[in-house]
Amino acid sequence: MSTTQLPTDDGTADAAPPDEGTGGRARRKGAGRRRWIVTALVVALVGAGAGIVVTDPFGGAQQEDAAEDTTRTALARVTKGTLAARTQTNGTLGYAGSYKVVNKSDGTLTQLPRVGQVIRQGKVLYRVDGKPVVFLQGAYVPAYRKLSWNMEGIDVQQLNSALLALGYADEGDIDPDSDYYGWQTYYAVRELQDDVGLKVTGELELGQAVFLAAKEFRVTKVGAVSGTSAGPGAVVLEGSSTQRQVTVDLRASQQADVKAGDEVTISLPNGQSTPGVVSSVGKVATKSGESMTVQVLIKPSKPKATGQLDQAPVQVSIVSGSVEDVLSVPVNALLARAGGGYAVEVVDARGERRLVEVETGLFDDSAGRVQVTGKGLSAGQNVVVPGS
Template sequence: MVAVVVAILVAAGAGIALADPFGAQTKAAPVESTARTGLARVTEGTLSARTLENGTLGYAGDYQVVDKAGGTVTELPDVGRVAGQGEALYRVDGKPVILLRGAHTSVYRDLSWGMEGVDVKQLNAALVALGYATRDELDPDSNYFGRQTYYALTELQEDVGLTGTGQLPLGQAVFLPTKEIRITKVIAVRGGSVAPGGVVLRASSTRRQVTVALSASRQSDVAAGDKVTISLPNGRTTPGVVSSVGKVATKADDGTTVEVRIRPSRPKATGRLDQAPVQVSIVSETVEDVLSVPVNALLALAGGGYAVEVVEGGAHRLVPVETGLFDDSEGTVEVTGEGLVAGQNVVVPAS
């Protein structure tokens, strides 16, 4: 930042060298300069340090849909289709495979009356969430397959076009940790065979997300909860919040990075583009009720440090200042100096 400021001053012809920068320079005195200049105000308020990064706008999650029964694929969804819990996701041998929400365990066995386990628990929770039973009728936290599970499952099967047996055979349902998915890739071929354990589809959730490959050296500068501003491809901006910062570094051609995930605060404002390039301004630090000036108002002193040139009633005087937080996106810097108050005019290079 010092190099940038010095370069600005040299380009503007407004470099000032003082043998005794903290002597009488705060007194009203003419300041000789042949550079074209303008005026900016000293302001008081909130200042934020920001990190500007390139990111990718898309959808959260990457799920593989694995078929457990095997057979001939007779129907597949289109890429981009959104499928909700309780819907037929695809068909094998003409029979629908149902999408259900469950994050506890993958399906690995047939489920029927009298069985217990975490896989039964996620089935009960899904049936209650879909409205096939109330919480009073069926405890969504129960890991027991009882009478109400049987009745609720029978209704679900009949609604999707299956024979209502009240039993869930292996391969009739797919459990994924989200209530709604968006198809990103179709791997199986309609009319082709799929073996048990074969991947049929890839999908994401429908939650919007921005990912940033952040330099590993800057990992400590960003934390979950930091506020961000997302610059979209259409030129508009929308707010967001850092949801997670990766702890495992990935080596890339341009260095080592960690993945930062960002949740847009207004998902609808981000549109529907997938894998779209965006810019993200991450607020890493904030200070309140401080004085600030444009960065190009800083004058480098020969003895070290900075000053600003204050203009009052036509008189010019130099006020030595200490710098604090820099807001790169706004081009301003926090300053403190004797006699410096909000509303004063300071000299800046003419634009």
């Protein structure tokens, strides 16, 4: 006997009930509705431009969503003392002066110095046909004529000055400012000629001496070869003085910040530092790469501490100004005010904070501090600075 399967109310055949453990069709419909609600909420928020984070509205215990300020800060002290304004720049350590020795004699070069040799005033620079050419200090004019009794001129004055410096006369014999070739000059020249091996005449022939603006001449280049002809006008030697010097090509925009007499600190290639003083600041700017620069010359206060390196790169810190007994804070403690000017955030012993309007003074870039004045500001207080 066959059994006929009757249709259910919804028109489907009767079947086994769904497994409750799998969630069945009813669970899947609920999940779809849940996704629809979340999607609709997100779309609505995006359309409204809401900048918030949406969490699962159907989830259990929600995570804390409080936004924490992750900016780190620290405290620094307001101090009282001396500040110095410094200009940091690169420099080149070497020797002062650049000189060329121009020959004025006819003949053959028979003796030349070597590179690096130092020749003092009153000594022989080189020889032509065996005759010495003497180095004399003189900053006015090069030798251009024979000098003899009863002559006058600036070249005679620098000869008189050199003879006094070498001890061939004293100021009771020759006035150092005198430009007259008198009998005292005549006798002093005879003594010089006798000492260096020249024919003793009391007259200084053209070619017998070279005037250079240095007390000592350091040979940096020999431009001739012994045994060749020494024609008048040829550059035989090049050199410098023995005075140590640092040369800085300073940006033209910083010229007003530096002046002669400013103290400096020179950081040497060996890691040590030594003091110095600005001796001159250039007035004419020249183009160096993409910027305009002026030349600043610096004299080391302790020349021996600089060693003997030539054309060595160094770091220079120029002190262009200083103030004493002033309050200062780290530069990064300054807060720019909306209406202009600056303030600092002071923290008292109870941890309470308040803004104090300040006026700034001298900036010490090397120390990273700035001079400040403000009502209620005093040494020992703590101010807020960015943390590390």
